Amino acid sequence: MSEPTLYELSATGRKAVSLPECDVKLATIPEHLIRADNGLPELTEQQIVRHYLRLSQRNFGVDCGFYPLGSCTMKHNPKTSEQTARLPGFAQIHPFQDEEIVQGALQLIFELQDQLKEIGGFEAVSLQPTAGAQGELTALLMIRAYNAARGEGHRNEILIPDSAHGTNPASATMAGYIAVEVPSNGRGNVDLDAVRAACSGRLAGIMLTNPNTLGLFEERVEELVALVRESGGVVYGDGANMNALTAIARPGDLGIDLMHFNLHKTFATPHGGGGPGSGPLGASGQLAPYLPSPIVERRPEDKKGWVEYTLTCPSHSIGRMSSFHGSFGMFVRAYSYLRRLGAPGLRAAAIDAVLNSNYLRVRLRDDYPVPFDRTCMHEFVCEGQPKGSEVRAIDVSKRLMDFGFHPPTNYFPLTVREALMIEPTENECKATLDAFVEAMRAIAREAREEPGRLREAPSTTPVRRLDEVRAARELTVCEPTLRT
């Protein structure tokens, strides 16, 4: 049964909130600027609570069960992080308060910057970007400014491997670059010969996701970095998959010049149904002066008006990328996670993320072919068409829902047919992984013997398969007035 909308539940005159009477003299409101009706619904508090409770019951999160959505790192979101972010001293502070009365917040930003620098092997970190894709865009704008400053402003091409996230080429376009796609080789890594051929005086840089979206570490990353650098290019690392490398290897040590972190993946801040995220950006020495502002500096004590932590603007900053200081609430959560784990805990988490992924790979590969079947990192990609069947990856995914699992990522990367991208994360125990394997195997059997069950799935969810063509044709994207 469908849940009525807020507007369907609304009736004239209902109220859910009690506001104070105006305790000051009423001022004259300019009549010609007033509207008759602001169009909001009218409900009681109980109606609102029940409505959203019922909606939540029609939604699946990591708290509900196994969520192996590849490339998204759906790891557990610690409840302590939710508590610390809600401390009044963090939640109830304004970005324009004088620095001396927000030293705690500035210290937290400074320490998070500092620890991300250490984890990534970078010279400096800015926490401005509000999401991973914005981190990418920020990095490309920095490369643009850096090249312009050294008289290389004509460089206008960015190399992007064919397995990259769609955000990479989209960010390149937004930054005014031409995205040049480079193919993968037979081992699922970037084809070095193709990179060599694409390196020219027009090269601005490369966007390198490592491990890549096949979950494979770039075996020849240092040769790749050397090639790009010899051509005068900058190496940007997309840190989307950093959960495999945290405390295992520092991108800066491998020659990466710039990289964004996803706090909502690697550092366990919640995905929120699609954000808010946070995409801090690390930079090596020659790029660090171009980082977006502000960043927090700790300064040695002097005399008058001394504050220990202060907001500053890097010397050649490209400017601001968000309204204020970035997603501060996410910084508190990520920093809570960091402090609870420490370096050994971070390494243990990365190791188990990789262990879990390899375990699922070897247990599933007999039914679901793995095209680049070698040791993977935190995720792997298999074909979602079980051997001996004609079903599609989407059918396998929908059927998984009936077994109580969230499906993996479908049809990405584009380099694998019927792709299922599986990322179990470090939190899941062997029993959960085994149950998932059993479900996948049962589905493979069904795919061969009674494929109709897959094509009709899911049958246990609040709604069944939805007509996406109709949605795109009719484009009902807001409540029709007639219905209300």
Next chain:
Amino acid sequence: MSFTTHTKDARRAMLDAIGVASAEALFDDIPLHARFPDLELPPAISDIELERTFRRLSQRNVTLDDGPSFLGAGCYRHFIPATVDYVLQRGEFYTSYTPYQPELSQGMLQAMFEYQSMICRLTGMEVSNASHYDGATSLAEAALLALDEAGKNRSRILISPAVHPHYRDVVATYLSGTQASLIGPEDTTLSAADLVGKVCEETAALVIQTPNFFGYLEDLNGIAEKVHARGALLVVLVDPIMLGLFQPPGSYGADIVVADGQSLGIAPSFGGPSVGIFATRRAYIRRLVGRLVGETTDVEGQRGYVLTLATREQHIRRAKATSNICTNSALGALAAATYLATLGRQGLRQVAELCYHKSHYAAARIAALPRCSVNPATPDRPFFKEFSVELPLPAAEVNQALQKEFGIIGGYDLGRSYPAMTNRLLIAATEMNPREEIDRLVEALEQITASRAVR
């Protein structure tokens, strides 16, 4: 804390299944010199220490609850009803991701559809996306949409000098990747009517903020027609609270409406995360940025919701997408939706009225002080929630005194953004400021200006 789960036996069994002797062997692809670095991070702390450490750190901040506060300038203290955090704390919502699998995501999808519906009604527009990062980035994307729509010959975004200075910075940063540029006069007292004449054949869009950074309400009736006649789009940046009471931009012909949604149920949290509101006309639906939820039916004819027009987006269109945005601010939009549903038709209007009257009361009382003048250049222009005060001494000094001597968090020191305005304070009053707080502010300002201005 251990973030891992395996027993010794389970780990052994898994390694055997994989066929490696140790988990460390799984990392052999990584160059040896870079493998397993010694990181200099502070040691892990217990949950009890964590709670204590973070509480102490948080107590180094003076909060907006510790005393009266009159800071605004794009981030506001508004009442947040209890329903908001109740909804935000549902694990089914906040631990989910983008609803790529609609059958398991109907809750978030319907909530986003309802958010879009309320934003459309509130702004008077036909289409709203499911959220952007924040107000500044929404505005930057609006500029990019307008440039794309306008074509190659129009490469200027004419922006009002009274648009939030941080937003101007963000738009400029975004445009640094394009051939386009941000232009506009520097005189912050100019109104929309003054700017419309500057729209020319190179202009892709005129950007107006109402209430503007200084709190003035812009009368935009008739402006869109003039902008359109000159071939450009009208982008309007609003305060969503104002829309509870005042005309929606859709009613006077705006093409794109953007806003920061922090006022709608999101804690200030040192300025982020927030939610960016982005609404436009149906004509631009295929150029819209970000997620969009549409209504449809399932195979049994039941109503349901899906992400739609994904062909605009980066995961499908890659280099040709309308934007690179992926993760947006869904939970921020959920907070805003819960807020709007809870405040409702009458409540949001009442909040807007309270902001209007309280800010006017504060302005009138401060204007009566001997050494202060309110909205000095144009005292008769209507304003909402915020106004500026010209002081006989630097605003920074006044703020210091307010904080140290009176326990009041003052206003925004406009000198931080405009070097010629070092004596100017931007003051916001909302429904959260009872009259006695405003009276305390006025008395404090009177004492501070009387005792120090004599120098």
